[in-house]
Amino acid sequence: MRRVVALAVVAASIAVACTSTDGVRPPAGPGPVGRISGHLLLLGGLSNVHRPVAGWVTLIDAGGARSDYKVGPDGAFDTGLQVGTYSVSGSSPADQVNVADNNCHARHPTVTVVADRTARVNVFCVMN
DSSP states (O other), rough: OOHHHHHHHHHHHHHHHHTTTOOOOOOOOOOOOEEEEEEEEEEEEETTEEEEEEEEEEEEETTTEEEEEEEEOOEEEEEEEEEEEEEEEEEETTTTTOOOOOEEEEEEEEEEEOTOOOOEEEEEEOOO
């Protein structure tokens, strides 16, 4: 009985450790996993700003399952995902940045996650 309780505590700890910054678990399922990491960046303006910005990064897998990840003021995001292809986009609060459509886009809008590797992608919020 003690062993079962101990295993349940360990499993719960692992589940908490695998959550994204907004507390939403990445898409779960069997199979190999990789990672996506990068930055949400503000780009443009009169002084050609290129700096990190807070907001959200959205990843959508080939089956249409959507996961939103909260991004802090350092602009960094990093999450583990099942192997596959994901579309990547983002957003930042309109009252925080003056972006054209409040949507932020990666230079290459799809990213392939490979087992035991990290795919890197930056998501840009273009200022008016």
